[in-house]
Amino acid sequence: MASKKADPQFIYEELLKLFPEAHCELNFSTVYQLAVAVMLSAQTTDVSVNRVTGTLFEKYPDAEAMAQAEQKDVEEIIKSIGLYRNKAANVISMSRKLQEEFSGVIPDDMDKLTSLPGIGRKSANVILSEGYKHPAIAVDTHVHRVSARLGLAKETDTPDQTEMKLRRKFPEENWSKLHHLMIFFGRYKCHSRNPECDDCPFREYCRRKASH
Numbered sequence: 001m002a003s004k005k006a007d008p009q010f011i012y013e014e015l016l017k018l019f020p021e022a023h024c025e026l027n028f029s030t031v032y033q034l035a036v037a038v039m040l041s042a043q044t045t046d047v048s049v050n051r052v053t054g055t056l057f058e059k060y061p062d063a064e065a066m067a068q069a070e071q072k073d074v075e076e077i078i079k080s081i082g083l084y085r086n087k088a089a090n091v092i093s094m095s096r097k098l099q100e101e102f103s104g105v106i107p108d109d110m111d112k113l114t115s116l117p118g119i120g121r122k123s124a125n126v127i128l129s130e131g132y133k134h135p136a137i138a139v140d141t142h143v144h145r146v147s148a149r150l151g152l153a154k155e156t157d158t159p160d161q162t163e164m165k166l167r168r169k170f171p172e173e174n175w176s177k178l179h180h181l182m183i184f185f186g187r188y189k190c191h192s193r194n195p196e197c198d199d200c201p202f203r204e205y206c207r208r209k210a211s212h
């Protein structure tokens with residue numbers, strides 16, 4: 001196991017060189033649609049979500065329309081993605097609560113966001129960052145794995161613990177970009193299995209328990 005620690009600033013700069021274009025890959029036009037896309041993306045690729053949201057948002061563009069949807073109709077549209085029954089139920093419940101308690105507007109606040117059905121801290125962070133441009137770091141499977149391999153957090157940390165460690169190590173103005181950089185690095189280079197280590201700038205610091 002490597003003992004050297006990479007400086008967070010070095011990590012940020014190298015990630016930026018690798019993926020200067022890192023961005024949110026979900027398609028959406030409003031913060032409401034972003035929230036729905038994020039909910040649908042759990043354990044599913046963004047590409048799969050984008051395949052269904054065109055039709056979904058055409059039929060149900062906002063909370064008002066979705067609050068009146070029949071679950072079976074939503075299921076029919078999103079059935080190609082994983083956990084579609086639960087996701088359809090959650091999207092409708094979330095939209096109803098949004099209508100009843102927040103005038104149909106996605107709230108700009110962590111506690112209020114996580115009071116909505118189907119929205120946990122990770123999803124709320126994506127919504128705050130992408131939808132409202134607040135500094136936030138959402139810890140998904142890629143961010144969690146990459147953080148551990150780069151020695152920024154431990155593999156045994158919870159997503160919340162990893163988030164707090166990243167928040168302490170990086171300046172607030174870089175949080176949202178860092179989130180995208182780590183996702184792109186995890187998605188396109190530092191894969192869960194068979195990562196592309198040969199030309200990785202972090203090889204000498206890497207904690208992955210395997211020979212490089």
Ligand code: SF4
Binds near residue numbers: 150190197200202206
């Ligand atoms: S050396 Fe390999 S496993 Fe380690 S951070 Fe780089 S790509 Fe990921």
